Structures are given as C-alpha cells and as structure tokens.
Amino acid sequence: MATALQTGPYDAVDSGTYEVLRDRLTAQAAELARAAEALNTRRAAEFGAVRLDLTGAGRLRTEHASVPRDVVAVGGRLLFGFNGVHAGARPDVRVGDVLALYDRDQNRLPEDAVPGLLDDPAFVREFAALHRYYRQARLLRLQLREDRLLAVFRTGEKADDIRALRWDLTADGRAVFLDARGDRDHVLPPAHDFAWTATTREDHRLGRHPHVSIQGEIHVSTVGGTLTVKTEDDTETGEGVHSEPVDEPLQALADADIAHARVGALILLRVRPYKEDADRYLVFNTLTRTVVRLDGIGQGCRRLPEDQGIVFAGGYCLATGAYKTYELDTTGLEFEREVRSPYGEDVLYAFHARAEGRGLLLSYNTIREEIATPLVCHGWALFEDGALLALRADPAGAAAEPARVHPLQLWT
Template sequence: MTSTSPMDAGTYEVLRDRLGAQAGELARRAEALNARRTEEFGSTELTLAGTEHLRTEQLGVPRDIVAVGDRLLFGYNTLPGLRPGTAVGDVLALHDRDLEPLPEDAVPGLLDDPAFLREFADLYRYYREARLLRLRRVDGRLLAVFRTGEKSDDIRVLRWALDADGGTAFLDARGERDHVLPPSHDVEWTATTREDHVLGRHPHVSVDGQVFVAAVGGTLTVKTEDDTETGEGIHSEPVDEPLQSLADAEIAYARVGPLVLLRVRPYKEETRRHLVFNGVTGTVTRLDGIGRACRRLPEDQGIVFPGGYYLTSGEAKTFDTDTGTEGMEFERVVRSPNGEDVLYAFHAPVTGRGLLLPYNVIRKAVATPISCHGHALFDDGTLMVLRAGSDEPSRVHPLQRWHSSYVSDTYAAGRATGSGALSRIGNADLVRGISDCLSIARGVFETEPTGGVYETLVAACVRAGDRYHWLGDPEAGDLGTPLDEVRATAEQVLSEFETVRTLTRRAADALGESADRIASLVRRARGEVPGGAGAWVDRLTELRGAQGHLLTLKEMRHADTGRIDALAADIDTDIVSFARRAIAFLERKDAFSDYHDDIEQLTEAAGAISTVAEAEPIASRLDERTVGLRTVTEVVAGLDIGD
C-alpha cells in the first residue's frame, strides 16, 4: 500500500497552514515587543476617571469648554431677561482642574483685560441676538465665537494670543479670519469625464481603469471587469430615475491606499451617494457619512468619518450615537507623541454638539465614540468632556474626566527616559513597526483568500522590511525572521493560488458543461414520447451515462462536490420518473417489436460474415443493445413496483 504525502493532499492547503503558523509567530513576537515597549515608555489607555459636575450661579445652556494653561474656561448662554444687561460671568467662567470657580482675574489678560471688557459690553449692547457659539484654540490663539444675527455667517469673534509659558493677551474682536475650519476632506476628488465612458450594450464609466460604474437601466452598478456585454457587477442598488443616460450621473473618485472612494449623484437626485471599493477584498460598501467629512487614518490604514471608520482590511463600523452625526464637520486631529493614538474631533456648528473618535494605530480600531458639547485637553493628557445632554438651562453641568495619551510634546519630552535597545529605536518607530507587523498577521487570518490579498501581503512584508531596520535585532525580539518566512510562504501561496484558481475554473467549466448536457437531456426526456422500446432504452441509457459522467467530476481537484451531489440527486429523480414511463410502454405486447426486427437483421448479417473485420460492426451493435437492456434491468430492479 503506497502512502500519500501531505503535499499530495493539496499543496495550497499545506502552504496556507504553514502561512498561518508563521503569521501566528509574527503576531506573538510583535505582541511581546509591544508589552516591553509599554513597560519602558508607558502607554495611557483612554479611560474614564469619573463624572463630575461644574456649577454656575446663573441658569444657562452649556456651549463649550477649553483649557487655558492649567485652567478651564467654560462658555454658556444664560436666559435673557434674568437681570438687566449681560455680564462676562453670564457667558464665560473660569474654573480650576477640580472644577472649583475662580475669579475673572485668575488668568491675567483673559477675562480681566479692559479692551476685552469694552468689546464684550459693546457686543451685547449693539446685538440683541448675541449669544456664544463656541470656544476654539487655533495656532496659539483662543477664539470666542458669537452669533450676532439670524444668518449662520452673522458672527463676531473675540481673540486672545496664548504663549508657550501660559501667558494670555487680548487682541481684538476681528478674529473671523482665524475662525476657519480645516478641510472636511483630506482626499482629492477627481471628476470623471466623457473620455472615461466605455460604450457598449451595458455602458459604464471607467474609474482609473480599476473599477467601472454606471447608473443606467434603473440601477447604480459597480463592476470590476471592463465588460459591457453584461450589466451584472459586484454591487448594485436602485436609482430614483430609471431612464437616464451614462452622462447624466455625476461620478467622482478619490484614492486612499488600496481604497477607491466613489461619489455618485444619479440623475435628478439631490444627494450624493458615497461608496468604498476595496481593491484588496474586491468588495463595495456604501458609507454616506463620507460626504460630510472624511479623513485618512495613519499610514493609509483606512478612513474615518463622523460616526464610523473603514479599514483597508475590509472592516467597516458605524456607531449609533445619542447625538446623531447630522451636520458634523471635521474640527481637528490630535496625535499622541508616540503616534499610537489619534483623536479625531467633529463638531456640528448649529447645535454645538461634538463627537470624538479615538483611533489606536496598533489595534486598528476606534474606541467607543464620545458624544459631547465641547472638550478641553490639558498638557498632561487629561481630557475634560462636557457631556451632551438636555438643552434645558441648568446650574449644574456634568463633565467627564478622562485619562489619555494625548499629552503635549513638551510634557512628553520632560518624561523621556531609558537607554536600552528600545530607547535607541524610539517609541514612535516601534509603534509603527509593531502596527505594520500585526496588520500583516491579521491580513493572513481575517481576510478572504484572493490573489489581490496575497499580492498585498507580499508587498506589505517587503515594505516593512525596508522601512524598519531594527526588525531583525535580537534585542527587539527579532520580528524579521517570521516576517521573512511569511513573505516567502505568501509568494509560494500566491503562485499555488493561481494554480488553484485555474483548477477551480477548469472544474467549474466541466461541471457547467455537464449540467447543461443533463438539462438538455432532461428537457428532451420530459417533452417527447419515444416510439419504440429501443428509443426508450436509448434515452434511459443517455440519462444514466450523463449521471455517471457527472459523478466522475468529483475526482477533479477543487470541484464543487456539493453542487455535484445536488445535481446527481436531481437527475436520479428524473431517471426514476422516466423509467416508470418506460415500464408503462414496455408492458405492451408489441413494445419489443423493433427489437425483434433488429435481432433478425443482425442474425441475417451474422450469417453472411466471411471475415473478422465484417464481424466488428455487428458486435458493436450487439454491445449497444446489451448495455441498453442492462441499464433497463438495473433501473427497473431499483424501482418500487410489481413484477
């Protein structure tokens, strides 16, 4: 008895198992190195320290908070008419880190500056609708934005200069030029033109030659094949106006690593639809939140938008927040000095609501979003969050105190320690290297195997090896060895994957041909009534032969055995049904008259045989008759009928 080697059982499966084991070892070493890094440099998880309350003398609706040095500036709007005039304390109030109230001169040059007091008094004297909208720190300046009329651009902005030593100086009331938000999108949209149109039976628009989009025929379709003979694609959804031409839809796109962001406005539709095509997984996901704002994640790991994120691995997540994300604009991004954590802040200018999305580069995940009515970040990473709640006036306002890693650069520099191998590499570089190695390991386990996935995996291994010189350092855990093994095996898997894909396609084609032949035979058997026993036997023999050929396809590598079994069961039912009809015919006394005539002819022909060569055609016809009658005997024997 000969033994079968593991490679005989399937080279691709063996290589996949080997790749999984090597990726597991890479992940284990990366996690161990990350634990050492955390121990040496420290890592502050975003954790809730507690919920506290800030109290004001007047009833008010909170608008915003901001850190000024080691103090907290709280902005709110009091109800009009509670007392004559509006004092500074009715809008802006200083508190210490423990939320205890402070006098207005606690931060010299902030609320006690004579020029500020004059501007504030004039603001509320001349603008009856004046109310605070928000507080902002922008490029070394503090802005207090006030609404002065009914229109959104009816604003006046008071501004202060903030120096590195904590000093504050009031400038003027002309801060509108500083009150400019960063771009809501840091991706570059490219509009498609008529030159990108590909005409045909099912025309489409070529997006950079990689993905093809059309909004004709009643559906918005995304395809990965430049094939105008079919309207099918990997994603489709209905449009409002079915009668539109290819040029009627507005289509633009942007690239983020392997992602292609699509912005489509079909004909007569007011809102744009936003979809993400993933070149690695070959999938499409609709994410309309991208339209309001969209920012790249570090190292092009994906994108983040108000209320969710999408990773290049194909993972997409949206959050249901109690404030909603309608009207959210991108406000700012805060990075921890080690590069491990990034905080994305979004803000709704009309309602004043905010949303904080903390992203961890190593874990590749956004923590639970924080809904707020403003936030303040101190140099030591303490994050104060003014909770979003009721808009009813109150004297007590809940705040959350969070510990975070978003410390200032000067604060982090003052705490830098260590002299070992990890210190020589640097915390930020370690974070990026560990993140890339863990991403490679996750790519092996968490993605569907495709040629694109393996190509991306090999490229990521090469890129990581070139980017981080220390990966092979034994003092840093030697991540280089398993990384090289993953790359080498991934290249083998990619080569074998092409073989598997060829064999799978070949098996699928053979199965398709067999299924088509069976369908044709079944239609013929159901639709005609054979005229004699020979014809009945021939049809039954053809059905049995087609069933036998179908079952032999199970021996082909990577054949769809489940579909083969299902088709075999279906044709078995048709054979039984046809056999019962055949028996009803064969019971007739004259059923075998054509057989008798044929036998007489064969007998006469046999009597005239003079050479061996002349006997071969007669023997062949006898064999055909024998096989046919044997088929009838076998089928009839298996039927539950009388003699």
Template sequence: MDTDTTTATPTGGPVDAGTYDVLRRRLGDRAAELARRAEALNARRTEEFGSTELRLTGTEQIRTEQASVPRDLVAVGGRLLFGFERGPGATGTAEVSDVLALYGPELDAPVAGGPPADEDFVREFTALHRYYRDARLLRLRRVDGKLLAVFRTGESADGIRVLRWALAADGSPGAFLDARGDRDHVFPPSHDFTWTVAGRESHVAGRHPHIAVGGDGDGSRAVLFVDTLGGTLTVKTENDTDTPHGIYEEPVTEPLQSLADAEVEHATIGPLVLLRVRPYNEESWRHLVFNSLLGTVLRLDGIGPACHRLPEDQGIIFPGGYYLTTGTAKTFDIAEPLSAPLFEGAVRSPNGEDVLYVFRSPDDGRSLLLPYNLIRQEVATPLQGRGHALLDDGTLVLLRTTPTADEPARVHQVQRWHTPYVSDTHAASRPASDGPLARVGNADLVRGISDCLALAHGATETTPTAAVYARLVADCVRATDRYHWLTDPELGTLADPLAELRATAEQVLTEFETVRELTRQAADALAEATENITALVRRSRGEVPRTAAEWVDRLTELRRAHGHVTTLAEMRYADTERVAELSADTAADIEAVARRAVSFLSRDDAFAGYHEDIA
C-alpha cells in the same frame, strides 16, 4: 480529468495542487509567530513607556452663579475656561461673568479674577451685546496661538463675531487683540483628498455603456466602471459593455436616464477607491468604497460630510465610523448624530500610537471625538459632548451632552477621562532610560509593531485573493526596509518570522494561481454536468419512449450522468455541497423515470418490438 496538476515554486520544483492548503496553514503559523513576538514586544513597550488606555476616571459638575446653557470648554494655561449662554429669563446688560468663567483643573470653584477681561475686551464685549441684542456665545477655540470666542449675532450660523486673545507660551490667555477673529475661525479641509470628476472623456460606449474611474484620474488604466442605467447603479471591475451586471448593484429613483445624466466623482486612497455618485433627478449623493484587494463594494454615506485617511494607510475615518483596508467596517450607533459635521482637527499622542479625530456640528456646537489606536486598529470609545478640554497631562474634560443640556441650569455635567494625548513638554518630563527600547524610541516601536500585527492579521483574516497576497509580500519588504531594529535580538528578532511570512506568501501567491485555475476547471465541469443532466431530465419528461429498448437507453444515460456527477466530488476545490445536491436530484429523477419504465414494461405490448425482431 487529471486532478494531479502540478505547478512550480519560486525555486523551480514541482508542487502538487494540494500544496496550497499546506502553504495556507504554514502562512497561518508564521503569522501567529509574528503576532506573538510583536505582542510580547508591545507589552514590554507599554511597561517601559506607560499605558495608553483610554478610561473614564470620574463624572463631575461645573456650577455657575446663574442658570445658563453650556456652550463650550477649553484648556488655557492648565486651567479650564467655561463658556455658556445666559438663560432666557436673564435681564439687564450682559456681563463677562454671564458668559465666561475660569476654573482650576479640579473644577471646584471659579478662579479669582475670572477670565481675561482687560478694558479693550470689555469694550468690545459690551458693544457686541449692545448692537446685537440676540448675541450669544457659540463656542471657544484655540487656533494658531490664539484664543477665540465665537459669538452668533443672528439666527443664521454665518452671522458671527469673533473676539480673540493672544496665548502665552504656557497656553494662558495674554493680551486681548481685537474682534476680527473671523479670519482665524476656519476649519481644516473636510477631506484630505481631492474628488476627481469623471467627465465625458471617461465614458465607454457599447451595448451597456459605463464610466471608467480610478487609475490615473482621467479614466486611463481604470479600475472601476460605473453606470446608473436601466434603473440600477452598477459597479463593475471588468470593462465589459456586453452585460449590464457587475459586482455591486442598487436601485436608482429614475430608471430612464442617460450615461451623462449622472454625476460621478472618485478618489483613490491606497487600495481603496472612493466613489461619489448622484444619479439623475436625485438630491443626495451616494458614497461607495471599493476595496481593490478584496474586490468588494460597500456603501458608506458617512464619508460625504468629512473623511480623512488613517495613519500608515490603514484606511479611512469619518464622522461615526471607519473602514480599514483589511475590509473591516465599523459604524457607531450614535444616539444624536451630528448635523452637517465638520472636521475640526486631529490630536496625535507623543507615542505615535493614538490619534484623536475631532468632528463638530456647526449648528449646535456638539462634537464627536473618535480616539483611534494604530496597534489595535480600532476606535475604542466614541465620545460625544458640547465641548472638551485637553490638559497637559492628557486629562480630557468632556462637557456632556444630555437630554436637558439645552435647558438653563446652574449645575452642568462633565466627564474626566484618562488619555494618552499628553503634551510634548509633559512627555519630555518623564525620566528617560537607556535600554534597547529607549534607543529605538516609542514612536518608531509603535509604527513597527503596528505594521507587524497588521501583516499577521492580514495574512489570516483577510479574504484570500491574488491582490491580497501580492500586497502582503510588498508590505513585508517595506517593513523590513523601514525598521532596522527588527533584527535586534534584544527586541525579539521579529525579522525572522517576518522573512518566513514573506517567503511563504510568495509561495502561496504562486500556488494561488494554480488553485484558481483548478477551481475554475471544477466549476466548468460541474456546470457542464448540470447542463447535461437538465437536458436529459427535460427530454425524459417531454418525450415518452415507445419501446422497452428506448426506456432502457434513457435509464442508462441518466445513470451514466449520475455516475459522472459523483466523480466530480473527487476534484480538488469542487463545490462539494452543490455536487451532493445535484447528485441527490439526479437520483430522484432516475427513480421517477424507473417507475415510469416499470409501468410501461408491465403492459402486454411492452415487448412487441422484441417479438417482431425475433420473428
């Protein structure tokens, strides 16, 4: 076989198939240079605008006059409103001070005068505890310029009563409004996308039928094909009903079910296709993520309760983990996972580099905070607590979750964290400069640096596929068009390595098709040689030659096949390990046949045929 197959570059010149390896190395060099310049610019940006590091600055305590169970913590006007529940041994009518306490930012002692308690509030508070003997504070919230105090009035989580105040411009509580805050006590959608139900119009008939999903949402131009037949949940990328197998398979509980028995829903988020499947006779939904760039499927049931897109189409985030379009998946080993978590909201830092995703359990009020960094594309430290308060200077006060948190106590543990989530007014109070970084702005620099680093990492760390290279080219074009300052010499001229990365990626994409064809040819040749040798070995073991000439022919055929296998290792992109393994097995088979031939030739009548021919 001719291994010097050539192809053409985008400029039309011939390129040897081995050029793919050279182009891959060149792509890595261009990516490394782009990453180096982007990281250098990011270091300058951090020095100019300040660090965004999330770090623990201390562990402190909140003290209450009576033993109580902590419930929540919220920042109001630069101070901290602490909500708690009276201990089970408390007697007498509940007072406001038995449920709420206002502290200064240092948490040293309650502020004189306590929480806002005008006559209207005291009246509603007293009536609440008079008519609902089991009333207890569930949580505190700031929503749309209002402060909410949510009380549970019974055993059910649906039985609530919400007192509310108006918040002043500085965030401090103003006038008490009423006890009808349940209309404000709502949460954002748990998913920022819509699940599309795959109906019967998406069913594809055949020997092994399946359901077409993806594409335009109606099954047209589908990218995935799903079924739960034959005892297996199967995901395919080819519309092939002749085979039951796909790129992903896992068992189902009920093997006997029809195509229409399973419930299938899907959503497309950039290059990701999310699947929501409930096979017949099963209570729980299964959640899968298909990456169209890599052609891989991963089961992530954590996206079921809540799931949101990450900024800049970097992937998705859900309670307890995240998944990036690069294929990176991270789930955190959380000691006490949230029960039926809800998405409470997201807090963006003014620099645009960090986003804090907040999830909350409606049953016990525990919260999970996931601080995501766009440049590093990671959640550094998941934080768990009973509640948290975010001050204007970015200080995060976290009410800790401990094994004894549900037991009444007078001392309650809190953590103080330094975060980048400062208020807009606090960020605006920082002195401004007139340098090249200030002219562009921190937020735009963050997005540009994040995109450049993502391109650099994607070029070298992602499994190479045609879709990956095509996306790399498109993203290079998009970054060039979006960020005008990439050509600025004062900012490192990131446009130069970016343009080289794009040009090299285009060449690699062209060459990748050639390599894929050569790989297929090498695999076909190896499969053909394996089939031929298997047939020869089976024949040599099942059919005993009757003459010396037949033994010689049999050995000659095996040696010829062995020699052909050895030459396959010289083909480009051949599976050399499999070739070596097949060559060793064939050599062992030749040796076994040779021993049997020697045993036959040692017999007195071994050459009887030759004697007859001579006579």
C-alpha cells in the same frame, strides 16, 4: 482529448499547492500578529500607554440656569462658555454670565486666575460693546488655534453673522487680548483631506452593458435601473460585486455624476444618479475586493495615518476590510481638527456641529488599528498631561437644557 486528460492532475496539484501555501501564510500572519501584540504590550509597559479611559466624573456649577456651549483648557485652567437663559434680556450682560474659569477639580476661580484672559480691561470693553450693539448676541463656541483662543458669538439670524473675540496665549500661562476681529480666524479645515477626481467621457466603456472605468480597478454604471460596481472590464455582462437600485431606471451612462478618490488600498466613489437629490458614497477595497456604502463620508472624511483607512463622523473604514457606523445623530457635524499623542500611537479626531454646539471625539490607535467608543460632548478640554475633560451630551442629539449643574467626564 489527450489534453483534457492531462490538465486534470495538474489542476489538482496546483489546487493542493495553493491550499498549502495559503495555510502557511495564514499561520505566519497569525504568528506575526501575536509577536506585534507582545511587542506593543512591552512598549506600553516601558513607555506608558496613552489609551483614554473613563476615570472620573464631575460637574461645573453656574450661578444661573445656563445652556453649555463649550469648554477649553487655558493656562492649566478650564474656561467654560455658556449662555444664560435671561442674558439677552439684560442691558448689562456681565462677563461672568457667559464665561467662567474653573480649576481641574471644578472649583470656580476668579476672573484673574489666568492673567490677561477675562480681567483685561480692553476685553471687558469689547465684551460690553458686543452685547450693547447686539442685544441678542449668543456665544457659539470657544476655539483653540494653536496659541490663539477665539470666543465666537452669533450676532444675527444668519449663520455667518458672527463676531469673535481673540487672545494670544503665552508659554507661561498668560493671555494677551487682541481685538474683536477674530472672525477671520474662525475658519474650519476642508471637509476632505483628499481630492475628488470627476470622471469624463474618456472613461466611458460602451457596449451591451456600458460602464465608467475608474483607475483601471473598478467599473461603475447606473444604467438598467441599478448602480453597479464591477471588477471586470466586461461590457457584455451587467453583473458586479455590488448593486443597488436607482430612482430613475431610464438613464444613460452620461447622466450620472461620478467622482473618485484613492486612499491607500481604498477607492472612494461619489455617485449622483440621474434625477436624484443626494450623492451616494461607496468604498471599494482593492485588497478584499468588496464594496460598502458609507454616505457619512459626504459630511467630511479624513485619512487615517499611514493610509490605514478613513474616518468620518458616522464611523470608519479600514484597509483590513473592517468598517463600522455608529448609531449617533451626526447632523451638522463638521471636521474640526486632529490631535496626535506624543508618541504618535493615538490620534484624536474632533467633529463639531456649529448650531447645536455638539461635539464628537473619535480616538484611533494606529497599533491596534481600532477606534475607541465615540465620545459625544458639548465641548472638551485637553491638558498637557493628556487628561481630557468633556461636557456630557445626549448621544441621540437632544438639545442641552438650561441648568445650573453641568456634568463632566474625566478621561485619562
């Protein structure tokens, strides 16, 4: 009885002390955030900000109605790739029916505007041979790999029926045609830049409510009709911080396939419950102790700089607890590459859908820890001064229609 009377005041003191400390830390965090923002404002004024802003629009014109496929910057010029609606039916497809050069003001240029690119005799011969042997050849995309350019064509019914013409690009703005064997260079990076670790029987914790222990931080179960994530290693309760129904309620702990990965403060989960056809992807934040389901991670996912979180074609999730998904058609989008700004403040993540030729650009700012409005396009060209030109596309994913005028957006 005496002990019970004595603990009350101490509990009150401890509670009051906690409130004071919490308020002080909150105030200090807010002050630190204001100081950081002020410093970032001064830095931007001194060295210039690299945030992309929509500053103009334009259009590329083709001689015949064509479907846009891609655009890249080569030697300070725009190389536009497209498929004419009647090109496959012609016995003599010309280079200009598929590839064309423009200046940054969208004026059509002669084929020798970038020496060695479209005017090289060896390239012209290979281009003609490609369309002679593969009458239904269609341009898939233009791809820059550091100082190498690929023009990738689909030559058959299967997705891997391709031929790729390739050039080396020189520092003085010229191109050197190599051959038509660039398919070996047409390789995308891994879908994820981290490794998944599959759970084993050693991770199982048996009991009234069994679960799989992951990194000693969280515990996952698919028994009892629900997929449950718990933060306590307690098999006497089935309650957790997250739960959702599974299709098959009668399953054992070992019936589910579970894998995990650690990215900074985030623990990523890949779960395939028994008799289900698709994986489920969840993210547990070790700081906020919350769980969010983000199935878009499965298509491809990259770490943000300094382990600030992850980004994927359908959205992002930050260590701060913020996350967002976009109302966009992400079907077929694969991670292509990332481009860092000269000061490292911004990173551009590019995704591409092979079949449709549709692209998605996500620009992340490491100082503000935010992603700009997604940019959906049919190709993009990034110049050395940071200007970006993008071929407009329908955010809903509608296929591009043949046209002679192809809208562009200018971002600087």
